[in-house]
Amino acid sequence: MSDRFVELSKSEHDRTSFDCGQEPLNTFLQTRALRHQASGISKTMVLPADQSADAKHLIRAFYTLSSSVIERETLSPADAKKLPRYPVPVFVLAQLAVDSRYHGSGLGKITLINALCRCCSIYSELPAYSVVVDCLDSNAESFYSKYGFSFLCTANGRNRLFIPMKTVQQLF
Numbered sequence: 001m002s003d004r005f006v007e008l009s010k011s012e013h014d015r016t017s018f019d020c021g022q023e024p025l026n027t028f029l030q031t032r033a034l035r036h037q038a039s040g041i042s043k044t045m046v047l048p049a050d051q052s053a054d055a056k057h058l059i060r061a062f063y064t065l066s067s068s069v070i071e072r073e074t075l076s077p078a079d080a081k082k083l084p085r086y087p088v089p090v091f092v093l094a095q096l097a098v099d100s101r102y103h104g105s106g107l108g109k110i111t112l113i114n115a116l117c118r119c120c121s122i123y124s125e126l127p128a129y130s131v132v133v134d135c136l137d138s139n140a141e142s143f144y145s146k147y148g149f150s151f152l153c154t155a156n157g158r159n160r161l162f163i164p165m166k167t168v169q170q171l172f
């Protein structure tokens with residue numbers, strides 16, 4: 001099976017059968033991802049399964065990227081002092097999930113690497129300070145911490161983690 005991520009398409013991908021075990025992520029993919037993409041506020045990339053004849057591709061994993069800003073006061077004093085006093089741009093890893101049938105087979109790691117690689121490509125044309133992710137629960141937090149994300153602040157009742165783009169660039 002291919003490990004190539006492609007942009008979510010209504011006609012090509014079967015959003016309804018995706019189930020990662022987390023309702024908010026399933027619902028986002030099923031009801032909002034395409035609308036947000038059409039509005040130009042985020043982009044969702046999916047890893048399709050091989051297609052059976054005349055059927056849509058099942059989705060093995062997906063992630064959604066958008067952009068936002070953070071205030072330098074949320075950073076440590078050492079990091080904050082290098083930044084301006086106005087809000088600084090960041091990439092937001094708004095969603096990332098693997099269908100439950102594929103959990104534990106390395107797809108979470110592959111999906112995260114693909115998302116960070118995409119941020120690196122965008123960064124070369126349009127820099128941003130870091131990638132941030134708002135974690136649904138402590139499981140998500142331990143997953144991202146494993147790959148170098150650190151606590152930034154609490155946002156919308158969730159723990160927001162971040163990884164500086166300078167660090168991401170060194171990884172790739």
Ligand SMILES: CC(C)(COP(=O)(O)OP(=O)(O)OC[C@H]1O[C@@H](n2cnc3c(N)ncnc32)[C@H](O)[C@@H]1OP(=O)(O)O)[C@@H](O)C(=O)NCCC(=O)NCCS
Binds near residue numbers: 025099108143
């Ligand atoms: C979190 C999630 C993406 C992990 O996907 P996965 O395909 O099972 O993960 P992988 O098989 O690629 O595992 C990669 C590594 O992360 C670790 N890992 C996986 N899930 C983890 C978790 N919940 N907490 C901590 N570590 C985790 C694995 O042990 C593995 O480590 P190893 O390489 O040292 O063995 C998946 O469980 C998922 O989609 N969960 C529901 C949605 C969700 O919570 N998304 C997080 C964004 S809010």
